[in-house]
Amino acid sequence: xxxxxxxxxxxxxxxxxxxxSRAVRKGDYxxxxxxxxxxxxxxxxxxxxxxxxxxxxLDIAEAALREAGASPEDVVRTRIMLxxxxxxxxxxxxxxxxxxxxxxxxxxxxxSRFIDPEWLVELELDAVLG
Numbered sequence: 854x855x856x857x858x859x860x861x862x863x864x865x866x867x868x869x870x871x872x873x874s875r876a877v878r879k880g881d882y883x884x885x886x887x888x889x890x891x892x893x894x895x896x897x898x899x900x901x902x903x904x905x906x907x908x909x910x911l912d913i914a915e916a917a918l919r920e921a922g923a924s925p926e927d928v929v930r931t932r933i934m935l936x937x938x939x940x941x942x943x944x945x946x947x948x949x950x951x952x953x954x955x956x957x958x959x960x961x962x963x964x965s966r967f968i969d970p971e972w973l974v975e976l977e978l979d980a981v982l983g
Contacts, residue, residue: 861920863913865891876917877969878937883923885978887934889967897971903940907933907947915951918980928957933977938963944974945979 858908861876862868868875876885889904891913899905915925915949931952933944941961948959967975 857946859921861917862913863867865911876921878921882983883921883980885914885917887975887977889972889975897969899969903908903943903973904947906974907944911951914976914978923982925951925979926955927982928955929981930979931957932977933961934964936964936966936973
């Protein structure tokens with residue numbers, strides 16, 4: 854039998870326009886899309902603060918995981934994208950607060966920019982249940 858596909862939305866108006874989901878669960882695998890530091894009001898959270906922005910990205914991604922039926926303990930890979938990789942320690946501090954015991958594989962990369970120039974970080978998560 855084909856595994857069920859579940860789409861998770863964060864309510865972003867960009868999701869239907871671009872044609873993406875915040876997260877997708879297929880069987881025991883969950884992928885969380887590039888997650889930006891956007892507040893409930895649509896504004897950037899923590900302008901100029903990599904740590905605060907990373908915390909916000911993690912909060913959004915973890916909510917998507919839960920809606921897909923997963924938890925942080927199921928995360929096997931994280932990707933952290935920064936516009937200035939020299940600030941990786943601030944993103945790593947936030948990541949470590951959430952994942953010190955779980956210890957997924959993690960990659961930090963520098964990108965030239967994001968859609969919104971106030972965004973300093975985005976992250977992605979992959980999880981496997983079971």
